[in-house]
Amino acid sequence: MSTALGAVMLLGGALGASAQDKTEVTFSYLWGGAEGAALEQIITDFNASQDKIVVKGVSSPDMTKQLASMSSAKGAFDISDNFASNIASWANQGILLPLDEFGLDTADFPESAMKQLVVDGVLYSVPIATHNFQLVYNKKLLDEAGVTPPTSMAELADAIKKLTKVDAEGNVTQLGLGLTDISAGLKTLGYAHGGDWNRDGKPTPTDPGFVEGVQFYFDNVVAPVTPAAYNKFVAGFGPYMSDQDSFKQGKIAMVFEGEWRAKFNTEAGMDWGVVQVPGKTPELNGSTWADVSTIFIPTNTQNKEAAGEFLKYLISPPAMEKFSHVLANLPGRLSLVDSATYDDLPNFKVWLDALKNPNTHGLPPALYMAEYNADLASAFDSVLQGAQTAEAALQGVADRTGSYSQ
Incomplete structure (x- = not known):
């Protein structure tokens, strides 16, 4: 009896240690409603896909609160979203983590989007959706x-x-x-x-x-x-x-x-x-x-590497396709332009085709x-x-x- 009890206690201890070994990443996002639900499903999928990181999503549409957290010594989140128009200012303030160290392949992203996310040659954010x-x-x-x-x-x-x-x-x-x-x-x-x-x-x-x-x-x-x-x-x-x-x-x-x-x-x-x-x-x-909905990591994240892994997952073709489709937004990848996933959105092809059109401009x-x-x-x-x-x-x-x- 004591042997069996000891085995159970050892197993419980191992499971507890395993859970504690996971790095917790907080993803604060601006969306709510159906969009927020879509993100929560993506978070669930990511958590189930590996055993080293657990992501917790928080719907927080208050941009003022978002900026205050990024500007503090220790922020309330590790990864978040915003729009391309804020990237230059935030990079100048030193509150965005440069993403070049993560070795991201940006070749599939539209030029009109990328030119808005690189400041002085440094990549500070990546697209999860685009708009035109x-x-x-x-x-x-x-x-x-x-x-x-x-x-x-x-x-x-x-x-x-x-x-x-x-x-x-x-x-x-x-x-x-x-x-x-x-x-x-x-x-x-x-x-x-x-x-x-x-x-x-x-x-x-x-x-x-x-x-x-x-x-x-x-x-x-x-x-x-x-x-x-x-x-x-x-x-x-x-x-x-x-x-x-x-x-x-x-x-x-x-x-x-x-x-x-x-x-x-x-x-x-x-x-x-x-x-x-x-x-x-x-x-x-x-x-x-083009305008861009972006994903970024604040400089004050306490979990840089884990946040980087989740960022890679968010902008992967399957996750980006799922999310942009729910929002009826354009994907941030050229390889998704001809995806049949968007066929149920009437007349959507005109906007999709613009992603490859050289007459689609990006803002500096x-x-x-x-x-x-x-x-x-x-x-x-x-x-x-x-x-x-x-x-x-x-x-x-x-x-x-x-x-x-x-």
Whole structure:
């Protein structure tokens, strides 16, 4: 009896020691809901795949809390996610762990994504999902107006005219082309006109093509209905991607949108389609820009090696494919572009194909981005209000770039 009891105690002790030998990694992620559930399944799969590391997931959407943890002597997590726009600033603050030591193979990641995650030649973050903007349209409204989806800038201008409606009192009742994200839409038009608001890693708000793209929107959308009527109409738009969403409600016939719209539009029962962004010239067709959802390790992690192993698992093709599909986001790997996994997402192929399109631009990892985007937003508002031409408003931004953080 005593021998059997001793054996049980020895076994229990061994199991306890085994559990204690595992390195615990805390993965704090910004997502919740179905996205958070997808991550928890990936965590479960990782934990079951090996016996040296146990990952615990924590849904924490508070970015201020995230940054505070990274800035402290001992952080609350070992690995987390954010967006490419913060990488340069955080790397400059010394709160991101360089990832080069982990020997990651980045050849499969899109160039438009990678150029946003490498600062001064050092890799600080990796993509778990990517995003780009294409021209989404309401099939019903286009059919009623006898409009085919535009494939050139001239066709886009003509479609906008035919799809814009104003009542007898001068009130706008439908816009041919709307902006659910003003900055994203106008920047996309800038690229479509051959412009670049960050050329050669420097702010270039007066780049001729960029100015032309912003002016195109004013001339073809705002001016024909008057700035007053335009702004009165858009002020009544409901919350984005809700039952009152302006695109869902048929208040706008076309819009530059990201791939996440595929899932929302379909679940909303909409009859919709998408084409690549029309260019000013055929060579510029498909011009757009990429944003990146990233994974990083903070400098103050207490479990660097174990966090690195989990990071490798998160960005592996199977895990990335599973996660991006649940979110209806684009994968961060070129090898997944033709995966049948995404076939159940209607019209998704247009966004997927853009990952391999050389006209998909990536933004530089620059410290000035926050200031620059704030100034651009102010300039865009001035143009849409009819207070300034695109040239004058963007020249005002150019006059301020000399004071930006470098």
